[in-house]
Amino acid sequence: MKMNQKEIERVIPHRPPMLLVTTVEDLVPGERIVSTFYVDPSRDIFKGHFPNEPVLPGVYSVECMAQTADILLLSTERYAGKTPLFLGINNVRFLKKILPGDTIEIRAKMTAERAEKAIATCSAEIYNHGELAATGDVSLAMR
Numbered sequence: 001m002k003m004n005q006k007e008i009e010r011v012i013p014h015r016p017p018m019l020l021v022t023t024v025e026d027l028v029p030g031e032r033i034v035s036t037f038y039v040d041p042s043r044d045i046f047k048g049h050f051p052n053e054p055v056l057p058g059v060y061s062v063e064c065m066a067q068t069a070d071i072l073l074l075s076t077e078r079y080a081g082k083t084p085l086f087l088g089i090n091n092v093r094f095l096k097k098i099l100p101g102d103t104i105e106i107r108a109k110m111t112a113e114r115a116e117k118a119i120a121t122c123s124a125e126i127y128n129h130g131e132l133a134a135t136g137d138v139s140l141a142m143r
Contacts, residue, residue, distance in 0.1 A: 001027040012070045020064045029075040032109040035068045041100035056098035061134045065124035068106040069138045082142040092136035104128050118142040
């Protein structure tokens with residue numbers, strides 16, 4: 001299953017400028033997902049991070065992973081229409097810079113779920129130009 005930004009907006013509550021998923025390239029609801037995010041050079045964040053050497057802040061990478069996991073979970077029947085609450089991220093590693101103009105690929109899969117509490121953990125990886133740029137395990141509560 002593929003999704004454009006309008007279709008993504010039907011699944012998750014995020015909106016620009018905080019919507020950090022551009023497309024969904026592959027999705028098996030509740031199992032695995034591959035999304036993309038175009039790092040628009042005109043984003044205001046690059047005026048201050050850093051003025052002469054802009055780089056995407058690590059917190060944006062974490063949010064890309066979280067929103068991709070949100071789509072993975074909210075695309076299931078049991079969580080459709082819920083609000084995803086970010087509980088935390090573990091084992092995060094930043095391995096490569098993400099620069100303005102890059103299009104990153106975010107891959108996530110569900111690794112644990114406590115259905116009775118509507119809590120799930122997804123492992124996520126970000127690739128930039130085919131190289132692993134960041135990883136983490138994102139925990140979310142669906143409310």
